[in-house]
Amino acid sequence: MDDRLPVRVAVDAPQHSGLGGALDYLSERTLSPGTLVRAPLGRREVTGIVWPGDADPEPSVALKPVAAVLDAVPPLSARWCELVDFAASYYQRGLGEVALSVLPPELRKLDDDQLAQRVARLRKAWAVPPAGPVPARPELTPDQAAALARLGELSAPGQAPVVLLHGLTGSGKTEVYLRAAEDALAAGRQVLVLVPEINLTPQLEARFAERFGAGPAPKRIVSLHSGLTPAQRLKNWLAAHLGLADLVLGTRMAVFAPLPRLGLIVVDEEHDPSYKQQEGARYSARDLAVYRGKLEGACVVLGSATPSLESWQRAEQGRYERLTLAHRVGNGALPAVRLVDMNLLPKAPGVTTLLSPQLVGALARRVERGEQSLVFLNRRGYAPVLHCGACGWKSDCPHCSAWRVFHKVDRTLRCHHCGFTQAVPRACPDCGNLDIAPLGRGTERLEEQLAEALPGARVARIDADSTKTKGALEAQLSAVHAGDVDVLVGTQMVAKGHDFRRITLVAAVSPDNALFSSDFRAPERLFALLMQAAGRAGRDAAQADRSEMVVQTWHPTHPLYAALQRHDFKAFADSQLKERSMAGLPPFSHLALLRAEARTAQAAREFLQAAATLAEQIPGARELLIYPPVPHHIARVANVERMQMLVESPTRGTLQRVLRPWVDELTRLKSQHKGVMRWALDVDPLAI
Incomplete structure (x- = not known):
């Protein structure tokens, strides 16, 4: 007679394998829920977590025994397990996938003795924390x-x-x-x-x-x-x-x-x-x-x-x-927001500078006074694309439906989606024209133009390209805080969260793209980003009265900029909520987005159409609105075609009741569509 006890264990089973919940194993002793174990899965031995609830194995199935118990680490709490259970259920993922993905990867590589040594060293090192002087606390406002x-x-x-x-x-x-x-x-x-x-x-x-x-x-x-x-x-x-x-x-x-x-x-x-x-x-x-x-x-x-x-x-x-x-x-003042109407600037032939005379003048005054400025452009690289004026060639990516960005520092064309990189050609690949030129602007080009417009000013740039090496970001931020930079050029990396005490001017040079985006959340993100960027100016109360934000725009009458000038988030939020209520968009509805990636756009579309047909057969689906499949904004990445299908529900409960049986059907559906490489369901998507 086998005295071993059945126990439920959450393991990271292969995605879309149909093994979404905890699996049943045998244990030689009673194990508390939350205990870490090693258990066999197929031909592998993997880390697992004993899960709350009684095992209910089928009599005809021969259960495998737990291979080892990691007693050196105390069991994870019941509340932690409940949090993971909820996350897996709500976001429609496998229980083991969520539970194991949030554990440190190193935990999966160590046995119980090794873990016991780590725990003992940690307890010893942290036994008596060193005391020190009582820190000063600022007076509350x-x-x-x-x-x-x-x-x-x-x-x-x-x-x-x-x-x-x-x-x-x-x-x-x-x-x-x-x-x-x-x-x-x-x-x-x-x-x-x-x-x-x-x-x-x-x-x-x-x-x-x-x-x-x-x-x-x-x-x-x-x-x-x-x-x-x-x-x-x-x-x-x-x-x-x-x-x-x-x-x-x-x-x-x-x-x-x-x-x-x-x-x-x-x-x-x-x-x-x-x-x-x-x-x-x-x-x-x-x-x-x-x-x-x-x-x-x-x-x-x-x-x-x-x-x-x-x-x-x-x-x-x-x-x-x-x-x-x-x-x-x-009681420092918020920066005054000044709009520069780019429509009123004289059109000089051949001049493609991002900088208006008003902005250059404002920057020059700060440099003269020994103050700092932040110029914000949310596009890295020198220019978004290289262009041939003779034949119309542009530096597109052969693997993606996107342009390769021109990086002048290392003279490369680089795709920011798949990473494909090539040296800049000496001439147009199509017609041989030697006069190929950058089109558009990025932070590299903006940094160059600022250095030309402000002779003698110390201009620095912080973006994903300038901070690749370890410690680069910290060193560059330290230089800003130390006053060794007059004008800081950056992407959204520096537009939020940093406490720059010497900055009195913030400029947004090209923020209009998000005003008319197909993504309904784009105005919300833009307003938040501009408000956060404006907040970098005048943080030292002594300089707050002369802090300023300059926004260069082709649409100065847009309501978003009117709310920004008043620093009136409530007015902006109320207008956006009113628009979303009329359109039935979140938070007045609840969304899920089914994405499919395939070798051809047709294969992805057919999978999504078949998925829509399956969803319509599930009880409660009549309350949902399932939109036709459409391509992503960047439809092809690394030679993979991407399509998406939006599902809208008036209530969160109705959406969840349909999603669980639908996901089970989608796992089987993929086996019938060989051209589909992968699919994913995104509950409460942010980017559409």
């Missing part, structure tokens, strides 16, 4: 004091409030985070702080380390993001899971950090699209943070100067508590 008082009332035991902290740029939202974290830590709880991008993590980590890393009882702070080495990520993950770390700061993946005493979750810049995962399990870390707060009984603070329209509407409905920081620290 009336807005900050009022927000914290209300936050304290809402965070009474037994409550799990969601708070939208709507604060102007420079109004001191970070200080509110710090004080709220201080209260949670004093109560013996852990704090999770999420930021949208890796390059913002060190800056915020330094602020928290300065506040909590000293004093008579210093706190342990760790970060979790993809920029860490595998060993660092495992060490920080273990510190959080073992309860050794008091504060965890990280990007979207950190929302799954196991924290046994979680008491506060902060989502900084909650509107940022980077919180939405775009590969694999396409989850929203912001939305999962809200769900996790309810599970853990923890307060959730969503902070932003330009909240997402979804969060704003929930605050308007009373589902979130809105706290407002309406004034800058030191």
Whole structure:
């Protein structure tokens, strides 16, 4: 008689294998839910997690035994398992895929003895944290004091409030985070702080380390993001899971950090699209943070100067508590926004500069006064395309339906979608014309034109190309903070989150593209980006009265710019919500996007059309609106054709009831469409 016990284990089964839930195995002893194990899967031995619930194996199936138990790591909590279960169910992914993808990859490579050694070293190293002097705290503004008082009332035991902290740029939202974290830590709880991008993590980590890393009882702070080495990520993950770390700061993946005493979750810049995962399990870390707060009984603070329209509407409905920081620290003025109408500039033949005389004059005045300026253009490279005026040839990518961007620094044409790179040709490949020229502008070209327009000015550029090497971003930011740069050229990397004290002028040279985009979220993203960029100016109260933002536009009467000039997010949000309500767009409807990638556009279209037919047969599908398949904005990438099909529902529940059986059918449908390479379902998509 076999005395081994059946147990459910979540393993990362192959995608679309039909093995979406936990699998049944045999164990020689009782295992607590959340225990890490090694288990056989096919011919491999993989890491798994014992999952809550009773195993119910079929009598005719011979179960395989668990290969090893990783006792060195305490079991993951029931609430952590519930969070993963919800994420897998809501975003229509395999349970094991989600559960294992959010664990440190290094964890899968170690046996129990190796893990025990890592845990022992970590406990020993962190046994007695070094004490230090008590750090100074700035005096609170009336807005900050009022927000914290209300936050304290809402965070009474037994409550799990969601708070939208709507604060102007420079109004001191970070200080509110710090004080709220201080209260949670004093109560013996852990704090999770999420930021949208890796390059913002060190800056915020330094602020928290300065506040909590000293004093008579210093706190342990760790970060979790993809920029860490595998060993660092495992060490920080273990510190959080073992309860050794008091504060965890990280990007979207950190929302799954196991924290046994979680008491506060902060989502900084909650509107940022980077919180939405775009590969694999396409989850929203912001939305999962809200769900996790309810599970853990923890307060959730969503902070932003330009909240997402979804969060704003929930605050308007009373589902979130809105706290407002309406004034800058030191009562500094917001930068005056000046629009430059590009239609009124004289058209000089052969002149393609991005810089208006008004902007050049404003920059020159800052250089003379020893102040700094930020010039923002969200397009890297020298020019978007090379062009032959004789035959019309353009530097298209042979593998994508996109242009290869001209990079003057290394004289290459580079596709930013598939990475295909070639040296710049000496002549037009089609007609042999030697006079091929750049068309359009990127940050490299803008940097060059600024250096010509401002002789003697120290011009620097920060974008994805100039920060490739390790430590480059930190070095360049240090130069800006030290005053070694007069004019900083950058993409959105520098337009948000950074505290540049010497910048008094911000310029957006070419922001109009998003005004008339087919993506209904484009105006929301543009307004947020411009408001964030404007917030880099005048952060030092002594210079705030002369801070300014210059926006060069061909559409100066557009309502978006009118709201920007008044720094009136509420007016912009109200107008956008009214438009979306009339059009039946989120947050007044709920969307899912089915994407298909295939060798031909026809194969992708036929798969999506067949998928639509299957969906229509599912109970409840009559309430859905299924749009015809259309190509992506960039239809071909790396010789793969991409199509998408939008599904719209009046309620979230109706959409979810249809999606689960539909996904099961799609797994079988793909086997009938050999030309389809892969498909993916994106629930609550951000980019359409």
